[in-house]
Amino acid sequence: MSERVTNWAGNIVFGARRLHRPRRVEEVRDLVKAGGPLRVLGSGHSFNRMSDTDGDLVTLADLPRVVEIAPDRRSVRVDGGIRYGELAPILADAGLALQNSASLPHISVAGAVATATHGSGVGNANLAAAVAGLEFIDGRGEMVTLTRDDDDLFGAVVGLGAPGIVTALTLDVVPGFELRQYVFDRVPRIAVEAHLHAMLADGYSVSLFTDWTSLDINHAWLKRTEPMTGEWYGGHRADGPRHPVPGMPAENSTDQSGELGPWHTRLPHFRMEFTPSSGAELQSEYHVAGADGLAAIDAVASIRERVAPVLQVCEVRAIAADELWLSPNYHRDSVALHFTWIADTDAVLPVVAELERVLAPLRPRPHWGKIFVTGPDVLRTEYARFENFQDLVRRYDPAGTFRNPWLDQILG
Known part of the structure; x- marks a missing residue:
């Protein structure tokens, strides 16, 4: 390649021969029919070599944007390159919403669902659970369309890019709604021990942030409809906006005033118009059964x-169970622990291994697109x-x- 292509964090330099930027779905089919190896590069927000190849990379970012709302207003069909931050305001203008949204609206819809990314709230499954239909080009260059009437859909949605190249998705939508966002500082450890599950259920979406320099929670982020006053489990209302990562500019974060606002301006942690960080980080995430969250x-x-x-x-956040074969939340209400590490692979990997060792009795399922050392x-x-x-992969590819x-x- 004439250009040096890396993932978002910069810890992966792709070894592909070429990077293709097709502008039509027909061009994608032609690339597949020409033979592999071929991998799709979404928004690059993966931290391992899932998307790497010594063949060719394909990005769908230049495909025409497609946002087709169904006549019954219960679903929307979108293209394989669209990002959440592009889709959300269009739906909001139409009086509609996604039940859940990525905390980082900059990521692509197809890439997020292929890795079962980001659930938030005891009543919200991960983003992949919203997929009601999938259109992809299989390894033979044939177009495949799956719906919930097809058992294969539940395997292909969280597909890790293995069944084919997703060119369109149909997502469930709901009527538009508004939320408030509040942040509370320094929630004491004793409250977490006594009330973790009640805490995670006390809002449409709840996130607890800690840097583990102490046993207390640094910040609790609550996204909910009802107004709040006073303390929250011993935590005090923040006296100004916060960023999840200590030291990062809070202007990148979504509104925390407690005022009602459209769903897409409250559910994400970050604003689409800002890059939330420099990308100088690594990430891991582990999902355990909800009952094992405190453990x-x-x-x-x-x-x-x-x-x-x-x-x-x-x-730390809660995620509802789903029916997707390779989802970390398959048939299991979960608590997820997400780690944003420093950008030093040599220093981080031994800690990841130690983390997986102490979590092992709880049977953690790692996020497919992040750093883990668990064996296949x-x-x-x-x-x-x-x-x-x-x-399924053998049949389609x-x-x-x-x-x-x-x-x-x-x-294997």
């Missing part, structure tokens, strides 16, 4: 002296329909057009 926090606390020096911030054999045991997924070394390890 997971205790496990991290037991090694916080190792975690804190390489950590920027850790977020262990991962496969966590997904009851993993063999069904392997079969028999020649391995979309395979790469990372997928080879995961799939």
